[in-house]
Amino acid sequence: xxxxxxxxxxxxxxxxxxxxxxxxxxxxxxxxxxxxxxxxxxxxxxxxxxxxxxxxxxxxxxxxxxxxxxxxxxxxxxxxxxxxxxxxxxxxxxxxxxxxxxxxxxxxxxxxxxxxxxxxxxxxxxxxxxxxxxxxxxxxxxxxxxxxxxxxxxxxxxxxxxxxxxxxxxxxxxxxxxxxxxxxxxxxxxxxxxxxxxxxxxxxxxxxxxxxxxxxxxxxxxxxxxxxxxxxxxxxxxxxxxxxxxxxxxxxxxxxxxxxxxxxxxxxxx
Amino acid sequence: xxxxxxxxxxxxxxxxxxxxxxxxxxxxxxxxxxxxxxxxxxxxxxxxxxxxxxxxxxxxxxxxxxxxxxxxxxxxxxxxxxxxxxxxxxxxxxxxxxxxxxxxxxxxxxxxxxxxxxxxxxxxxxxxxxxxxxxxxxxxxxxxxxxxxxxxxxxxxxxxxxxxxxxxxxxxxxxxxxxxxxxxxxxxxxxxxxxxxxxxxxxxxxxxxxxxxxxxxxxxxxxxxxxxxxxxxxxxxxxxxxxxxxxxxxxxxxxxxxxxxxxxxxxxxxxxxxxxxxxxxxxxxxxxxxxxxxxxxxxxxxxxxxxxxxxxxxxxxxxxxxxxxxxxxxxxxxxxxxxxxxxxxxxxxxxxxxxxxxxxxxxxxxxxxxxxxxxxxxxxxxxxxxxxxxxxxxxxxxxxxxxx
Amino acid sequence: xxxxxxxxxxxxxxxxxxxxxxxxxxxxxxxxxxxxxxxxxxxxxxxxxxxxxxxxxxxxxxxxxxxxxxxxxxxxxxxxxxxxxxxxxxxxxxxxxxxxxxxxxxxxxxxxxxxxxxxxxxxxxxxxxxxxxxxxxxxxxxxxxxxxxxxxxxxxxxxxxxxxxxxxxxxxxxxxxxxxxxxxxxxxxxxxxxxxxxxxxxxxxxxxxxxxxxxxxxxxxxxxxxxxxxxxxxxxxxxxxxxxxxxxxxxxxxxxxxxxxxxxxxxxxxxxxxxxxxxx
Numbered sequence: 001x002x003x004x005x006x007x008x009x010x011x012x013x014x015x016x017x018x019x020x021x022x023x024x025x026x027x028x029x030x031x032x033x034x035x036x037x038x039x040x041x042x043x044x045x046x047x048x049x050x051x052x053x054x055x056x057x058x059x060x061x062x063x064x065x066x067x068x069x070x071x072x073x074x075x076x077x078x079x080x081x082x083x084x085x086x087x088x089x090x091x092x093x094x095x096x097x098x099x100x101x102x103x104x105x106x107x108x109x110x111x112x113x114x115x116x117x118x119x120x121x122x123x124x125x126x127x128x129x130x131x132x133x134x135x136x137x138x139x140x141x142x143x144x145x146x147x148x149x150x151x152x153x154x155x156x157x158x159x160x161x162x163x164x165x166x167x168x169x170x171x172x173x174x175x176x177x178x179x180x181x182x183x184x185x186x187x188x189x190x191x192x193x194x195x196x197x198x199x200x201x202x203x204x205x206x207x208x209x210x211x212x213x214x215x216x217x218x219x220x221x222x223x224x225x226x227x228x229x230x231x232x233x234x235x236x237x238x239x240x241x242x243x244x245x246x247x248x249x250x251x252x253x254x255x256x257x258x259x260x261x262x263x264x265x266x267x268x269x270x
Numbered sequence: 271x272x273x274x275x276x277x278x279x280x281x282x283x284x285x286x287x288x289x290x291x292x293x294x295x296x297x298x299x300x301x302x303x304x305x306x307x308x309x310x311x312x313x314x315x316x317x318x319x320x321x322x323x324x325x326x327x328x329x330x331x332x333x334x335x336x337x338x339x340x341x342x343x344x345x346x347x348x349x350x351x352x353x354x355x356x357x358x359x360x361x362x363x364x365x366x367x368x369x370x371x372x373x374x375x376x377x378x379x380x381x382x383x384x385x386x387x388x389x390x391x392x393x394x395x396x397x398x399x400x401x402x403x404x405x406x407x408x409x410x411x412x413x414x415x416x417x418x419x420x421x422x423x424x425x426x427x428x429x430x431x432x433x434x435x436x437x438x439x440x441x442x443x444x445x446x447x448x449x450x451x452x453x454x455x456x457x458x459x460x461x462x463x464x465x466x467x468x469x470x471x472x473x474x475x476x477x478x479x480x481x482x483x484x485x486x487x488x489x490x491x492x493x494x495x496x497x498x499x500x501x502x503x504x505x506x507x508x509x510x511x512x513x514x515x516x517x518x519x520x521x522x523x524x525x526x527x528x529x530x531x532x533x534x535x536x537x538x539x540x541x542x543x544x545x546x547x548x549x550x551x552x553x554x555x556x557x558x559x560x561x562x563x564x565x566x567x568x569x570x571x572x573x574x575x576x577x578x579x580x581x582x583x584x585x586x587x588x589x590x591x592x593x594x595x596x597x598x599x600x601x602x603x604x605x606x607x608x609x610x611x612x613x614x615x616x617x618x619x620x621x622x623x624x625x626x627x628x629x630x631x632x633x634x635x636x637x638x639x640x641x642x643x644x645x646x647x648x649x650x651x652x653x654x655x656x657x658x659x660x661x662x663x664x665x666x667x668x669x670x671x672x673x674x
Numbered sequence: 675x676x677x678x679x680x681x682x683x684x685x686x687x688x689x690x691x692x693x694x695x696x697x698x699x700x701x702x703x704x705x706x707x708x709x710x711x712x713x714x715x716x717x718x719x720x721x722x723x724x725x726x727x728x729x730x731x732x733x734x735x736x737x738x739x740x741x742x743x744x745x746x747x748x749x750x751x752x753x754x755x756x757x758x759x760x761x762x763x764x765x766x767x768x769x770x771x772x773x774x775x776x777x778x779x780x781x782x783x784x785x786x787x788x789x790x791x792x793x794x795x796x797x798x799x800x801x802x803x804x805x806x807x808x809x810x811x812x813x814x815x816x817x818x819x820x821x822x823x824x825x826x827x828x829x830x831x832x833x834x835x836x837x838x839x840x841x842x843x844x845x846x847x848x849x850x851x852x853x854x855x856x857x858x859x860x861x862x863x864x865x866x867x868x869x870x871x872x873x874x875x876x877x878x879x880x881x882x883x884x885x886x887x888x889x890x891x892x893x894x895x896x897x898x899x900x901x902x903x904x905x906x907x908x909x910x911x912x913x914x915x916x917x918x919x920x921x922x923x924x925x926x927x928x929x930x931x932x933x934x935x936x937x938x939x940x941x942x943x944x945x946x947x948x949x950x951x952x953x954x
Contacts, residue, residue: 007866008771014763015780021760022787022837025798028808029790032801039533039556040797042807060343082691089687101688103942104695110887110942112895112934114911115706116699118918118927122709123702131381143699146691155846197842200788207895214365214381224793225898226336226366234529241794248789252782375918469822475901523823523905530800530902537804539823663923666916671738673908 026245033238040235055239064223065240071134071219072202075141079198080191082142083149088183091157108144113207116144121211132214140212141205145198152194153187160186196251220244314427315399317580323408323589329361330587333373333382335574336366337608338436339595348607350600357594360587369476369526370643377401380581383588386436388572389424390478390643394662396432401577403430410593415613418634423651424644425575433575434592435613437605439629440571440640441474441482442562444545444553446535457486457565460542461513464520471517472534472543475524477662477669478643481570482544483510483517485641489567498652499570500644507660507668514672524673528552535560547629548609568639574610605629710928729929739913743933746910749829750893754886756833757840761885765841766874769848770856784841792835796902799831803903823905831903836892840885847881848874883945890941894934910934 028042036046055061086105090098108116120140124130164186168178206221213222224237332339341364342349351362365382367373370391377385377400387395395401406412412434419425419435426432445454450467461483464471473479484499487509496506522540525531528549534540535549536558550562576592578585594600596613602620605612611629612618618626630636644651650659660668713724733739768780787795802808802820809820821827851874859869897911910933917927 007870011763011767011771015767018760018764018837019783021834022783024808025795025802025834026787026790028798028801029794032798037536037556038552039529039536040801041533041536041556041804042801042811054345057346058343059346063343078694082694085687086691089684089691099946101692104700105691106887106942108695108699110891110938111703112891112911112931112938114895114897114914115703115931115935116895118914118924118931119702119706120698122706122924123698125379127701127705132379139698143695146695150691200785204788204792206792206898218365221791221793224791228527228529228793228797237791237794237797241790245786245790248786249782252785518906521906526901533800533804537806539805666923667732667736670742670908670913670916671736673906674738674741 029238029245030242032235033242035235035238038235040238051235051239055236055243058236060223061220061236061240064218064220067134067217068203068220071137071141072199074138075145075202076195076198078138078142079145079149080195083146083194084153084187084191086146086150087153087157090154091162105147105150109147109201113205116140117208117211120208124212132212134214134217136212136214137209137217137219140208141202144205144208145201148197148201149191149194152190152197156187156190199251314396314432317399317402319403319405319430320408320578320585320589321405324586326359326590327584327587328359329363330384330584330591331382332362332364332591333376333385334364334366335386335388335608336368338386338574338604339364340607348603350595350603354591354594354600358587358590360584360590362591370478371476374400377579380579383579383582383584384591385577385579386574387433387577388574388643390572390645390662392424392433392575392577393645393647395577396427399580401432402580402582404433404578404592405589406431406434408589408593409434409596411596411598411614411616414598414616415596416615416632416634416637418637419573419613422573422642424573424642433577434596436574436576436595437601437608437610437612438571438573438637438640438642439547439610440564440569440636441544442547442550442569443542443565444535444550444560444562445542446538447559447561449538449541453561453563454542455563455566457482457567457569458490459565460544461486461517464517467541468520470522470539470541471520472522472531472540473517473524474544475526477665478570479524479544480507480510480514480665480668480672481641481643481646483513485570486567487513498650499641500646501650501652501654501659502646503650503654503657503659507664511668511672518672518674532556532558546609551609564636564639568641571640571642573642605631706928707932709925710932712925729926732926733929733933739930742908742910742913745825745907746894746934747937749825749832749909750890752829753833753836753893754840754889756829757837757889758844758882758886760833760837761840761844762878762882765844765848765878766870768845769851770853781845784838784845788838793898793902795835796831796899799827799834800903803827803830823903825904825907827903827905828900828907828909831899832893832896833889835899836889839888839892840882843885843888844878844881847878847884851877880948883948887942887945891934891938894937 031044032040033051034047034049035044036048036050037044083105086101090101117140120136120143121132124132124136130136164182165178168182173181204221205219206225209219209222210225213219218226220240224240227237228234339351339362340348341351341362351364354360355362365376367376370388373385373387374391374394376382377387377395378398380400385391385395385401387401392401415435419438421429421431425435443454443457443459445459447453449470450459454463460471460473473482480502481499484496484502484506487494487506488496488499491509494506494509496502502510523530523534525534525540525543528546531540531543531545531549532553535553536556545562547562550560553560576595578588578592582588595604598614598616598620601612601614601617605617606621606625609629611626611631612621615632618631626632645662646660646665648658648661650657710729711725711727713726713728764780764784768777768784772780800823803823804810805820805822807820809818813819855873855877856869859873864872895911897909897915900907900909900912910930914927914931917923917930
């Protein structure tokens with residue numbers, strides 16, 4: 001803990017300023033969702049509930065939201081499985097290809113989205129002859145979500161060390177029993193943290209999605225993008241964004257409550 | 271270096287066309303097996319044309335400009351897809367694209383049955399065999415479509431229609447009436463006089479905008495001998511590029527989505543530049559003091575065509591869609607929502623005369639002043655045979671260099 | 675001991691993720707870069723499978739592409755520095771000063787903006803930078819004006835969009851610094867600033883580098899924000915998108931896409947030693 005009073009005050013002010021910068025644009029979005037102007041220019045010439053009403057009746061927005069949630073859930077589920085497997089595999093083992101494996105997992109997020117997007121688009125269509133659609137979005141998203149789970153799992157395993165599992169094995173438990181009773185509970189909050197980040201990454205992704213979505217499915221970001229190109233529809237995207245920000249507090253809060261601390265995922269360290 | 275590369279490209283393009291002609295020779299049905307290139311300078315591959323209507327397949331994938339196929343999912347009151355679905359039993363899946371080039375790319379997947387192609391996309395689709403000739407006898411209201419839209423170089427080859435005209439419009443010159451004085455009458459306002467409004471000029475963000483500069487040069491610099499803004503040899507392209515590079519210094523931003531442009535004109539970040547009629551109307555509706563004119567030189571513009579994929583899985587539903595969307599009622603709906611002139615003049619009975627006058631729907635003289643977007647290719651579109659012209663690839667590269 | 679069965683276990687565990695990444699990703703990347711040495715028919719957009727270095731030669735010969743590449747890397751670096759500077763104090767406050775309750779609220783406050791759509795946030799910044807927009811409106815009493823659309827607006831907007839991706843790893847990294855180190859440093863007579871400079875910064879460095887991988891690569895691959903607030907400017911992403919989505923010239927797009935990939939690979943290789951890759 002830092003105790004220096006002056007430093008504390010300075011940090012507090014800086015934190016406040018950063019949060020102010022973060023929230024002013026969001027407040028602007030909120031104000032604009034009531035803005036009479038179709039092009040949401042500042043300052044608003046009047047306020048209206050019209051866009052909220054239109055948004056509430058937009059089945060396109062609802063459908064896109066549903067697709068986004070489904071994609072994010074599936075991609076997160078795949079990322080949880082693959083990321084955990086990779087994390088478990090790389091613990092304590094110092095084998096030759098270890099760095100190569102970490103690099104490979106990091107690559108999809110470390111390389112620019114447009115590269116990932118056109119590479120996958122090209123592969124799906126010309127190499128595999130697949131029709132772009134729901135399935136291809138999920139595959140693409142899962143690919144760059146693995147890293148968040150992997151890193152959380154790896155960090156947790158490193159911190160906790162092998163002693164609990166060794167004890168479990170010494171007491172005669174099999175590998176699966178040990179995983180079920182010891183490893184998994186130890187990993188739970190790390191998985192929650194990794195999963196939440198993966199979900200968030202997938203939910204707002206637009207660059208890779210643009211290149212991997214087919215004719216019949218559109219995620220929410222794609223829907224928003226297309227509405228910006230349509231006459232007289234643009235303001236309802238502000239409503240959608242405002243609703244998302246408000247609603248998003250619920251899963252984040254719940255996750256916080258469940259895991260104690262989402263980001264560091266530290267269990268009982270403090 | 272660049273000139274070698276260009277020759278390679280020209281050869282590649284020729285080889286491509288030759289290969290397509292070979293494919294054509296192997297085809298079975300069709301009107302002509304000869305390799306005589308059309309007036310556009312290429313022979314489209316021989317794709318069979320549908321002869322009669324069969325049973326509806328129950329669904330159709332539509333690739334459209336935003337606003338061309340609204341299904342009520344964004345605004346329940348804006349919906350002409352649902353009546354089509356009820357009439358025909360074809361479930362319509364609509365995907366929107368933002369640029370002509372994106373449309374070409376998406377059509378290549380073969381996932382889509384019909385596309386609303388602009389002239390800068392249509393010929394490319396025809397030449398690559400991605401779209402099939404259209405049997406206009408199967409389109410109910412084809413006879414009501416304005417004659418000046420039929421059998422045009424951007425929607426037909428050798429007298430064979432490759433689509434059904436949908437709607438058209440001009441790229442107008444818009445300006446802020448409170449700032450731009452005196453009122454401009456010529457495109458010179460955004461080219462030679464652009465520095466008067468330094469940092470406040472806007473232009474359409476696409477290589478095809480080079481044609482706007484070429485059109486201006488065509489009217490003002492006769493020694494360049496430009497006769498068609500889409501048929502530029504290297505010297506003519508260089509002149510257009512240099513004009514645009516000068517203009518670049520005064521550009522505030524290039525626009526491609528209409529929201530961006532309406533915002534910019536409303537806030538005054540842009541005060542003069544190209545626009546579409548619909549943008550002017552939205553901006554005026556937002557009380558921005560703007561006016562859009564057709565300058566004396568005429569202008570570039572678009573004329574959109576519904577085309578059918580050669581790989582269509584739902585050809586009957588696709589024809590049903592093309593037939594439906596050219597009926598007066600949907601034509602009026604689309605034209606009013608999107609802001610363009612409908613192809614079917616009978617739509618005027620529904621939109622009322624004001625709309626039709628604003629958009630010059632049946633005004634052939636106005637339509638004549640517009641050079642519709644067409645894909646530039648190496649074979650000069652103006653009929654010159656003693657030189658090769660620059661193609662869309664060259665234009666794309668030039669556009670990147672102009673923007674810098 | 676048990677080395678053979680441990681090896682087998684590692685292999686079995688690794689098989690599914692490696693299969694997934696190998697098939698879905700590496701193969702796709704490899705195919706893309708094969709495409710970059712193919713030619714293309716400009717008119718129909720069909721790819722012609724003829725080996726050619728033309729795409730790379732063109733990238734090298736035409737100066738505008740070099741300008742764009744340098745501009746993009748410069749902006750990515752700038753965005754990263756800005757984010758690091760903004761993230762450090764708030765992350766330090768969250769990790770080492772706030773009460774558990776405040777910390778929980780702050781984590782929510784940092785995560786929440788991630789849920790407002792990227793596009794909507796970019797358009798919000800467009801509104802703020804516009805003439806008569808919020809920045810002009812707030813700044814006019816002090817004689818300040820919005821810089822307008824351009825590279826400044828692009829940098830600010832991108833830094834804003836990626837800020838949470840920097841705060842989170844730095845916060846996690848700082849939290850791992852044991853409290854006892856602060857006490858030890860204080861006991862040895864170091865002032866608070868000295869402690870931060872000599873103890874906290876070196877220990878937080880890998881975490882900052884980890885965050886920078888996000889901010890750097892996200893900026894390198896962006897093409898949307900720059901079209902919204904960038905004025906007439908263009909970045910690598912814009913050109914790649916124009917060539918693949920618009921000009922339909924996948925080979926050339928693939929060739930230009932190698933630039934950010936090489937930049938990222940060099941960057942990853944350079945930061946591997948800091949241990950940042952383990953603290954993403």
